[in-house]
Every structure is written in structure tokens, then in C-alpha cells.
Amino acid sequence: MQDCSPRAIVEADLDAIAHNLHVARQAAPDCHIIAVVKANAYGHGLEQVVRRLEAEHPAFFGVANAMEARQVQATDCKTRPFLLGPNPPAERAEIAASGWGFTISSLEEADHFASLAADGQRVLSVHLAVDTGMGREGFLPSELGDALAHLKGLPTLHVEGVMSHMPVADEDERFSCAQINLFEQCVREIALHARLRYVHLAASAGLLGYKIPYANTVRPGLMLYGISPIPCTWENQLRPALRLRAAVTLVRSLPTGHGVSYGRCFVTPRPLRVATIGIGYADGWRRHLSGKQAYAIIRNTPCPLLGRVTMDQIMADVSASPGVQAGDMAELIGPSLSVKQLATQVGTIPWDILTGLGPRLPRLSCSLG
Numbered sequence: 001m002q003d004c005s006p007r008a009i010v011e012a013d014l015d016a017i018a019h020n021l022h023v024a025r026q027a028a029p030d031c032h033i034i035a036v037v038k039a040n041a042y043g044h045g046l047e048q049v050v051r052r053l054e055a056e057h058p059a060f061f062g063v064a065n066a067m068e069a070r071q072v073q074a075t076d077c078k079t080r081p082f083l084l085g086p087n088p089p090a091e092r093a094e095i096a097a098s099g100w101g102f103t104i105s106s107l108e109e110a111d112h113f114a115s116l117a118a119d120g121q122r123v124l125s126v127h128l129a130v131d132t133g134m135g136r137e138g139f140l141p142s143e144l145g146d147a148l149a150h151l152k153g154l155p156t157l158h159v160e161g162v163m164s165h166m167p168v169a170d171e172d173e174r175f176s177c178a179q180i181n182l183f184e185q186c187v188r189e190i191a192l193h194a195r196l197r198y199v200h201l202a203a204s205a206g207l208l209g210y211k212i213p214y215a216n217t218v219r220p221g222l223m224l225y226g227i228s229p230i231p232c233t234w235e236n237q238l239r240p241a242l243r244l245r246a247a248v249t250l251v252r253s254l255p256t257g258h259g260v261s262y263g264r265c266f267v268t269p270r271p272l273r274v275a276t277i278g279i280g281y282a283d284g285w286r287r288h289l290s291g292k293q294a295y296a297i298i299r300n301t302p303c304p305l306l307g308r309v310t311m312d313q314i315m316a317d318v319s320a321s322p323g324v325q326a327g328d329m330a331e332l333i334g335p336s337l338s339v340k341q342l343a344t345q346v347g348t349i350p351w352d353i354l355t356g357l358g359p360r361l362p363r364l365s366c367s368l369g
């Protein structure tokens with residue numbers, strides 16, 4: 001444990017995340033869920049999120065690499081990790097030995113996993129990835145015939161699933177509908193050769209925005225954490241799940257004309273009470289928020305942040321909240337300070353804000369009510 005209280009902390013509302021998983025279940029009825037917990041569960045703390053979601057019986061926990069798969073496994077949960085992307089040769093032996101779910105996109109991966117399976121005298125379940133437009137992994141639809149013929153010669157691989165991924169589920173309906181149809185044809189072709197247990201295409205945006213009747217599995221990430229990537233009817237049922245707070249370390253009065261932070265981009269227009277807060281861009285509080293009308297809530301009062309974000313500290317104008325003192329906690333992300341709005345201010349996307357929250361921040365749980 002911490003031997004001194006941390007300057008800044010992330011708290012996750014685990015029940016809210018479980019609630020959001022139920023919303024995913026409602027939006028995609030009767031589907032298996034690959035609960036995506038990569039990147040430290042989008043900053044919410046992988047271990048505590050896995051422990052809570054295990055009770056909701058997802059089909060898999062979606063992860064990005066073997067290290068994250070190990071973190072899932074270390075919680076002693078029964079649900080298997082599923083590696084969402086292609087795996088470099090050095091990670092494959094561990095994957096084959098561990099029984100984790102994974103995809104193959106090439107004959108090279110198929111041959112390598114087949115020989116690892118043979119070495120271990122086991123049959124490995126694999127998900128065939130099909131590239132229907134993402135350009136990141138998968139067999140092209142035109143390559144499927146050859147791939148399926150090749151797989152017939154690899155008895156140590158068992159195709160239990162087929163997956164693809166949508167590049168524009170949040171912005172191009174025409175392309176996405178065509179992609180849904182194309183993937184259906186691919187699934188039909190593969191189903192002639194394999195008994196498919198899992199058919200999946202949709203991440204959060206695809207799941208919330210489209211009906212994909214032939215798919216029986218979905219891969220929600222962002223929506224589990226309470227953020228909808230698209231405007232949709234489910235949006236206001238999602239509960240925000242993250243609070244970011246940092247300690248006020250110092251409060252001082254500055255005279256008129258005093259610069260605040262590097263570059264002196266902000267100069268006090270009148271005497272101000274200025275609080276120093278113990279968080280900075282090294283924690284994932286993005287430097288691009290400098291001068292962007294961002295706020296911290298301290299003692300229920302929104303306090304404008306002043307000047308540039310520094311590596312470990314930021315400053316806020318607390319003139320409107322006279323009781324503020326060192327030791328108070330300043331809220332920077334929470335139910336009324338949304339990740340989406342921060343992302344817009346920074347010029348990025350909510351995924352980037354959440355996964356940018358740094359390792360220096362301890363992950364705790366909370367109830368956001």
C-alpha cells in the first residue's frame with residue numbers, strides 16, 4: 001500500500017461499469033460479451049474491473065497483449081482473456097500454452113500456432129479474423145477460400161470464432177452497412193467448414209448503432225466505462241464510471257500582474273487566490289489543456305485552471321471559493337466534468353484521455369451515486 005497519501009487518484013465506480021455491461025446486453029440481446037479491459041481497463045484499473053465484471057459472466061475479457069492477459073489471469077477469474085489483435089511470434093508460445101482466446105490473420109500465424117499446439121499435444125481454439133475494411137488484421141475476403149483449405153490440413157487448430165472490425169461505425173452508415181453485408185457473406189463461407197461458436201464484428205459504436213442479426217458476440221469497450229461513441233437511444237442509460245481527483249497542495253494570494261506557470265501565458269488581471277494542485281501531464285492531465293477553459297471542482301465550486309499544465313502540477317483560481325485550503329481534493333473528471341468534453345478541448349477522443357491516465361495514479365473504487 002501507499003506509505004503516504006497519493007497526490008492524485010483515479011476512482012472507478014465498478015457497479016456503474018457492471019450496469020453499463022447490462023446496457024450492452026440490452027442493446028445486443030442474446031449476445032456473448034467480450035468485455036474489453038485492455039489498457040488497464042481504459043484507465044479504470046484492470047484488476048478491480050475484472051473482479052467486478054466476472055460476476056456478470058462475460059464470454060471473454062478483451063486484452064491487447066500477453067502481459068494484460070496475464071493480469072486478467074492473475075485475478076483468478078474463470079473467464080478467459082481474448083487477445084484482440086495479432087500476436088508477435090515471441091508471445092505465441094505463452095498464448096498457446098495458456099488457453100487464451102486469440103485471432104489468426106495469416107497462414108504464417110496459423111502454421112506457427114498449429115505447431116505450438118502439436119508440441120503441447122493440444123488443440124487450440126482460434127478466431128479467424130477477416131479484414132472487411134479496417135486494414136489492420138485479418139484475411140481478406142478473397143483469401144478465405146485458400147485459408148480454409150489450408151486450415152483443413154492443421155488438425156491442431158479448431159476454428160471456434162470469426163471476427164472483423166468496423167473502421168467507421170461512428171461516422172459512415174453506408175460503408176458500415178455494406179461492411180455488415182460483406183462480413184455476413186464471409187461468415188457463411190466459413191460456416192461451411194467450421195462450427196462457429198462466436199461471430200463478432202461490433203465494438204461499442206457498432207453495437208449501439210447497428211443491428212447485426214447473424215452476429216452472436218459483441219466487444220464493448222468504451223461504453224462499459226459510461227461513454228457512448230455515438231449519439232444513440234442508449235446513451236443516457238450509461239453511467240459515467242470514473243472520477244479523477246488531485247490534492248490541493250498550496251493556496252496563496254497573488255497580486256495583479258503576476259504570471260502563472262511556464263510561458264507566463266496567464267497573468268493575473270486582478271488579485272487572485274491561486275491553488276496549486278498535485279497533478280500534471282506526467283499523470284495524463286494533458287498539456288493541451290493549457291489555456292483551454294478547463295475547470296477543477298473544489299468544495300463544490302468550479303475553479304478555472306490557469307496557465308500551462310506542468311509535469312506534476314497545475315494551478316487554479318480559487319478566488320470564488322474562499323474556504324479552499326491545502327489538503328482539499330480537486331475533482332478534474334467526474335459526473336459533471338466529462339471525459340468527452342475534455343477530449344474535445346484537447347482535440348482528441350475519449351479513448352485517448354482515459355488510456356492516457358498514467359501509472360502514477362493509484363486506482364481505487366468508489367460510488368458515484
Ligand SMILES: *Cc1c(COP(=O)(O)O)cnc(C)c1O
Nearest residue numbers: 036084165203204219220221222
Ligand atoms: C479496443 C477494441 C474494441 C473496443 O472498442 P470500443 O470502441 O472501445 O468499444 C473492440 N474490438 C477490438 C478489436 C478492439 O481492438
